Amino acid sequence: MDKVAASSFPAGPSQAPACTGVTITPDQDAADVVDIGQAGTTYCFAAGVHRISRTIHPKTNSTLGSDQGAVLTGSVPLTGWTASNGDWVIKGVLPAAYGQTGQCEDNVANICYLREQVFFNGKHLKRVNSQDKVAPGTFYADYAGNAVLLGDNPQGQAVEMSKTPTAIESGAGGVTVRGLTVEHFATAQWFSPGEWQQAGLDAGSRFTTG
Structure with a gap:
């Protein structure tokens, strides 16, 4: 989980x-x-x-x-989002990429070990494992590129990330x-x-x- x-x-x-x-x-x-x-x-x-x-x-x-x-x-507030190819992105907010410990129950998505979560007006967004799966109600954390992408417009909304x-x-x-x-x-x-x-x-x- x-x-x-x-x-x-x-x-x-x-x-x-x-x-x-x-x-x-x-x-x-x-x-x-x-x-x-x-x-x-x-x-x-x-x-x-x-x-x-x-x-x-x-x-x-x-x-x-x-x-x-x-x-x-x-959590910390995330501000300074920009529109990018239909998604919304913010950069420079993630830690360095870290390795997996243990085994995920879902070993296909294989994302259970990632700790950072995103909240949109207090609602926990679902994590997806690639940028092409980003949609409303989801987020993607790109650790290599140090970027978080959303499928929802964050302008005027309270967006936070666990840190x-x-x-x-x-x-x-x-x-x-x-x-x-x-x-x-x-x-x-x-x-x-x-x-x-x-x-x-x-x-x-x-x-x-x-």
């Missing part, structure tokens, strides 16, 4: 408990705030969309929470995440004993959501 990074993961109940601690606002770099904090700190994300440009690494017994419905997103690999990573014990929605991260889908990675969360067995 290539949709793990596109999913939303609400880490906690819809009515999260009150959060008291160090406040993080959408205009702050959450990773920086947590980096300078002490073990055992509670971080309370204020309402709004927090663009996570760098993975957060909480220390032992830390809590990342929100009682205001905060959203952590790993940050993960929102939160921690091997520390006693880390809790609650009341947050984590979405649009460029997360690879993999599982190994004692660890899991889903929708931008990557942690060991002592990592708790609730």
Whole structure:
């Protein structure tokens, strides 16, 4: 599957408990705030969309929470599109091409290992594996040419691409995440004993959501 990074993961109940601690606002770099904090700190994300440009690494017994419905997103806006042969293209936004790890269930298209996803007004677009298959509702990521192509006119629309690999990573014990929605991260889908990675969360067995 290539949709793990596109999913939303609400880490906690819809009515999260009150959060008291160090406040993080959408205009702050959450990773920086947590980096300078002490073990055992509670971080309370204020309402709004927090663009996570760098993975957060909480220390032992830390809590990342929100009682205001905060959203952590790993996507970046894409602007500056140009029309090209019936498609729309933007250049210079992709990482360098990277190799495949594992095996795709669909070994014909063979694109499940590609992490970057594109969202059009919040809707996840379907990835296609060649430029000639681009149509409305789809996108093609040309890593060799460092270009993204759309079949929909992006003018005046909100187009975003997942970029940050993960929102939160921690091997520390006693880390809790609650009341947050984590979405649009460029997360690879993999599982190994004692660890899991889903929708931008990557942690060991002592990592708790609730």
